Amino acid sequence: MSDTQPISYVRDTMLGQQEPPATQRGVVKWLRENLFSNWLNSILTLAALVAIYLILTSVGPWLLNSIWDAESLRECRDILDGTPGACFAVITDRWHQLLFGFYPPEHYWRPVLALVLLLIALAPILFAELPRKMLYFSAVFPFIGYHLLWGGSVWFPISVFLGFVAGYIAFRALAKVSALVSVIGAVAATLVWWFFIAGPFDAAMYSVAPIGLEFVRSESFGGFLISLVIGVTGISLSLPLGILLALGRQSDMLFVKTVCVVFIEFIRGVPLITLLFTASLLLNYFLPPGTNFDLILRVIIMVTLFAAAYMAEVIRGGLAALPKGQYEAADALGLDYWKAQRLIIMPQALKISIPGIVNTFISLFKDTTLVVFIGLLDPLGLSNAIRADTAWTGIYWELFIFIGALFFIFCFSMSRYSMYLERKLKTDHR
Amino acid sequence: MKKSVFYGTLAATAVLAGAASAQTTLETVQQRGELICGVSMGLAGFSAPDANGVWQGLDVAVCRAVAAAVLSDPMAVSFVPLTSQTRFSALASSEIDMLSRNTTWTYSRDTDLQLTFVGVTYYDGQGFMVPRELGVSSATELDGATVCIETGTTTELNLADFFRINGMSYEPVPVESNAEAQQQYLAGACDVYTTDASALAAVRAAFPEPGAHVILPEIVSKEPLGPVVRHGDDQWGDIVRWTLNALIAAEELGITSANIEELKAGTDNPEINRILGAEGDLGAMIGLDSEWAVRAISAGGNYGELFAANVGEQTPIGLARGLNAQWTQGGLLYAPPFR
Numbered sequence: 001m002s003d004t005q006p007i008s009y010v011r012d013t014m015l016g017q018q019e020p021p022a023t024q025r026g027v028v029k030w031l032r033e034n035l036f037s038n039w040l041n042s043i044l045t046l047a048a049l050v051a052i053y054l055i056l057t058s059v060g061p062w063l064l065n066s067i068w069d070a071e072s073l074r075e076c077r078d079i080l081d082g083t084p085g086a087c088f089a090v091i092t093d094r095w096h097q098l099l100f101g102f103y104p105p106e107h108y109w110r111p112v113l114a115l116v117l118l119l120i121a122l123a124p125i126l127f128a129e130l131p132r133k134m135l136y137f138s139a140v141f142p143f144i145g146y147h148l149l150w151g152g153s154v155w156f157p158i159s160v161f162l163g164f165v166a167g168y169i170a171f172r173a174l175a176k177v178s179a180l181v182s183v184i185g186a187v188a189a190t191l192v193w194w195f196f197i198a199g200p201f202d203a204a205m206y207s208v209a210p211i212g213l214e215f216v217r218s219e220s221f222g223g224f225l226i227s228l229v230i231g232v233t234g235i236s237l238s239l240p241l242g243i244l245l246a247l248g249r250q251s252d253m254l255f256v257k258t259v260c261v262v263f264i265e266f267i268r269g270v271p272l273i274t275l276l277f278t279a280s281l282l283l284n285y286f287l288p289p290g291t292n293f294d295l296i297l298r299v300i301i302m303v304t305l306f307a308a309a310y311m312a313e314v315i316r317g318g319l320a321a322l323p324k325g326q327y328e329a330a331d332a333l334g335l336d337y338w339k340a341q342r343l344i345i346m347p348q349a350l351k352i353s354i355p356g357i358v359n360t361f362i363s364l365f366k367d368t369t370l371v372v373f374i375g376l377l378d379p380l381g382l383s384n385a386i387r388a389d390t391a392w393t394g395i396y397w398e399l400f401i402f403i404g405a406l407f408f409i410f411c412f413s414m415s416r417y418s419m420y421l422e423r424k425l426k427t428d429h430r
Numbered sequence: 431m432k433k434s435v436f437y438g439t440l441a442a443t444a445v446l447a448g449a450a451s452a453q454t455t456l457e458t459v460q461q462r463g464e465l466i467c468g469v470s471m472g473l474a475g476f477s478a479p480d481a482n483g484v485w486q487g488l489d490v491a492v493c494r495a496v497a498a499a500v501l502s503d504p505m506a507v508s509f510v511p512l513t514s515q516t517r518f519s520a521l522a523s524s525e526i527d528m529l530s531r532n533t534t535w536t537y538s539r540d541t542d543l544q545l546t547f548v549g550v551t552y553y554d555g556q557g558f559m560v561p562r563e564l565g566v567s568s569a570t571e572l573d574g575a576t577v578c579i580e581t582g583t584t585t586e587l588n589l590a591d592f593f594r595i596n597g598m599s600y601e602p603v604p605v606e607s608n609a610e611a612q613q614q615y616l617a618g619a620c621d622v623y624t625t626d627a628s629a630l631a632a633v634r635a636a637f638p639e640p641g642a643h644v645i646l647p648e649i650v651s652k653e654p655l656g657p658v659v660r661h662g663d664d665q666w667g668d669i670v671r672w673t674l675n676a677l678i679a680a681e682e683l684g685i686t687s688a689n690i691e692e693l694k695a696g697t698d699n700p701e702i703n704r705i706l707g708a709e710g711d712l713g714a715m716i717g718l719d720s721e722w723a724v725r726a727i728s729a730g731g732n733y734g735e736l737f738a739a740n741v742g743e744q745t746p747i748g749l750a751r752g753l754n755a756q757w758t759q760g761g762l763l764y765a766p767p768f769r
Contacts, residue, residue: 074746077638093481102483219508220483280516284523372471375512375520381471385479385511387609388472389486390746394636396613 061085068092072391090395091402094386098379098402101222107151110213111225114148117141118232126417149221149229151213155205162201163193218296222377224406229296231365231410234303238364239357241304242311247341249316260312267309273370275302280374299371307364314360318353319345351425358418362411379403455659455666456500456717459527464506467493468526471511473608474632475741475749476532476552485509488740489530492551492657495726496528496673499718504729514583518543521660528670529658532626534584544661548671551656552741553753553762555649556588557627559634562642564621569648573598578611578620580604585625588651608633626653632747668716676705676723679765680732682756687731694724705768712768733763 022028035045065085069092070076076087091098100108121141124134143157170189174182206212221229248260267275279298287293322345330340350357372381383399386392459465469477469489477487485507494504510526521529522544532554533539535547560566560575569592579586581604593600603620605611612633615623623630627649634640657674659667680686683702685693694706703709707720714720730736734756741749755761 073636097479097481097483102479105482217508219510277515281519281523284519284525373513373515375471375510375516377471377511381511384607384609385472388470388474388478389480390474390478390632390635393474393632393746394612394638396609 073393073395074391086398086401087395088398088402090386090392090398093392094382095402097386098223098382098399098406100225101377101382102220103216103222103225104214104220107214107216110148110151110216114145115228117144117148147213149225150216150218152215153202153206153210154212155202155209156212159198159202159205160194163190163198166190166193218294221296223379223382226296226371226376226378227365227368227407230300230303230368230371233300234307234364234368235361237304238307238311238360241308242315243346245308245312246315246319249312250319264309264312267306268313272303272306272367273373275306276370276374278302295374295376299374299376303364303368306367307360310360311357314353314356315349317356318349318351321352322348351422354418354422354425358414362414365410365414366407379406455527455663456669459500463501464508465493465497465501465528466508466510466526467496468510468512468517468520468529468531469493470531471513473532473629474636475628475745475747477509477530486740488551488736489532489655489657491730491736491740492530492674492677493528494729495677496657496670498729499673499676499722499726500669502725504725518545521545521658524660527659527666532655533658535654535656536584539658545658546661546667547656547658548667549656549674550654550762551674552628552654554626554628554653554655555753556585556624556651556653557630557649558646559615559623559630559643560621560646562644566644566646569646569650570596570598572600572622574600575622576601576603576620578603578605578614578623580608580611580625581606583625584651584653589624592650612636628741628747628749631749635746635748665717669718672716673723673726675765676726676768677733677736678756678763679705679768680723680727681734681763682758682765685727685732687728687735690724690727694721701768 019025020029023032036042062084063086065080065083066088067076067079067085068088070079070087070089071093073087073090076085076089080087096105096108100111103111118141120134121138124130124132125138140161143161147154147157167186167190171182171186174185245260245264248256249264251257251260276299279302280295283293283298326344326348327340330344333340335343369378369380371378372384375381377385380403383403386399387395453461467490469485469487472478473487473489475487476489477485480486490509493507493509497507498504510520512520512526512529512531517529517531517533518539520526529545530551532552533547534554535550539545540547558569558572560572566572572593577589577600579589579602586602589600589602600622603614605614608625608629611623611625614620616637623633625633627645630645634643634645637643657670659670679701680690683699683705685702685705690706693702694708696703696708700709704712705723707713707722707724711720713722716722730739737749737751737754738744741747743750751759751761753762755763757764
């Protein structure tokens with residue numbers, strides 16, 4: 001029965017893996033999949049190649065043929081002798097102005113040091129792996145930074161800082177009475193210190209120990225220094241303010257809610273440039289004659305308020321995206337309002353809002369260039385002023401390329417950081 | 431950031447600042463030890479910061495002369511760059527002591543805005559520039575042209591008036607700034623670029639081929655540019671006015687920064703003696719000492735020297751004196767007598 005037929009052929013070794021067909025591997029596959037997957041994409045690819053080629057051939061020689069060392073545009077043109085070429089000599093000549101404005105050159109180390117310290121202060125906030133003790137430095141940095149940039153009496157930032165200390169002491173002392181009383185007491189103590197004690201304290205200490213860096217006036221600030229001062233201050237103040245506004249808008253208390261809604265809607269309904277004009281022109285008429293309310297401070301306040309309104313709406317979006325169960329869970333655990341916000345609601349809501357928050361940051365930073373319209377010499381304003389020098393009249397793209405590159409560095413790193421943060425916090429329910 | 435100010439504003443009450451009493455501008459400036467002068471954010475030859483951040487230009491030189499007269503130090507000036515939108519408010523709200531920002535003296539500014547124009551530092555006028563290859567030799571041949579024009583300026587209105595009077599039509603190409611205008615014009619986006627003739631000259635001088643463009647002979651508007659002060663403090667207005675007049679008279683009388691030391695000892699010309707304080711007591715009449723004019727003229731030289739150094743024919747801008755010559759040379763500069 002088992003008349004097994006002789007097996008004619010048995011393969012006793014495995015065939016080696018063959019290379020995929022030429023069209024399915026390597027560069028060709030990638031090209032076919034990504035650039036020439038169908039006729040429409042092929043046309044677009046070819047059109048893009050032509051466009052790139054045209055851009056490179058027109059801009060390439062101009063960029064490669066750059067002049068970096070000349071006294072004036074005229075000299076640049078003499079050196080180039082008719083051939084196309086960029087005259088980046090203007091950057092060599094004026095880079096310090098584009099970065100620092102009219103800040104005294106012998107004090108350039110101060111803004112640079114302030115920037116380095118800023119990065120150190122930001123590090124523990126941005127990267128959770130770093131030791132938490134560094135946060136103490138972050139807390140004092142604003143005062144150090146202020147003193148480095150403006151200088152003057154060292155006791156001024158110290159006395160302002162002591163205001164916070166006074167508030168903290170009051171908070172601790174009254175904490176046993178009740179939470180509300182201690183908060184009110186803390187605010188009151190801080191304000192009392194600032195308005196009535198800080199000034200005399202500063203003056204007294206300065207007369208005893210006149211130490212401090214040389215005072216640099218706000219008028220000397222310019223270029224990227226001004227963009228960074230306004231941008232960084234606006235960014236760091238608008239986030240907490242925005243969170244408070246977002247919470248206020250969701251509050252059940254009618255008064256708080258109305259104030260927040262009116263504020264947010266008013267600010268969002270008005271263009272930033274209007275607020276800046278208000279800051280620079282209108283406020284002067286209201287203030288008593290003789291007061292010289294610093295223009296940069298006015299601008300920082302307006303930019304912060306503007307960004308805070310947008311921030312509030314971004315964060316409200318995050319709050320709205322949280323399932324109702326999260327709020328109920330917090331209630332079920334017996335957490336009070338602030339604890340629930342701090343431990344359960346905010347961490348999740350903020351995580352959801354990261355892209356929106358960073359978006360607001362980036363646009364705020366770029367909006368700082370609007371201050372040129374109220375006469376502050378930010379990089380764009382300075383580019384105008386530099387062109388008004390007869391040596392550089394007629395120069396155009398070189399300045400904008402330099403300014404654009406600097407802005408790109410800052411905005412791109414912000415966007416990269418936000419992507420890193422999103423990946424790190426990726427605990428979503430997908 | 432003045433710290434006293436910081437506290438004051440933190441308080442947000444007028445209590446702290448209420449002590450500010452009604453001082454004259456002269457007292458305020460002398461107490462402060464510094465003149466706050468509003469200038470343009472950048473206009474070639476009139477006001478621009480150099481590589482060291484020191485402001486230079488004809489408008490700037492007027493501020494320096496006033497500072498020298500009032501404070502004995504031509505460098506004791508804080509320059510506040512102002513845009514054309516912010517300049518008058520800054521002056522009206524006392525943010526600046528005087529405005530020297532290529533500002534045209536007009537009826538409504540002098541009266542309605544409550545400003546006082548104290549004189550003219552430069553007689554300008556609106557002109558046209560066209561590429562030479564167009565073969566246009568007169569502005570009346572510009573019918574149907576596309577015109578690059580800065581928006582929101584009096585030049586825009588003057589242009590409309592000029593074309594209407596001559597029964598011509600034009601197509602405006604609005605630009606935001608001088609620099610953008612140059613780019614548009616060079617790229618051929620418009621046939622004509624119109625702005626003040628002094629600015630046209632500066633722009634043309636910066637072109638790769640200045641010879642390929644012509645500035646047409648017609649000047650279609652009067653633009654007397656001069657320093658401005660607020661209404662209500664005539665003494666301060668007098669100081670700025672007569673400082674400018676001293677610069678102009680100095681050129682007429684041959685007082686220069688080179689020979690002023692020699693002349694102030696006394697000369698045969700009584701007017702020179704009165705200006706330089708060797709005779710009479712003109713300084714006291716405006717609340718200054720007798721050497722005020724000596725300092726103002728020494729700051730940068732007389733008007734002719736300032737003109738030559740900042741916008742004159744030896745500079746890249748290369749403006750001829752034209753209307754800005756002394757009345758004895760066929761120009762309009764005419765300082766009233768110092769008596």
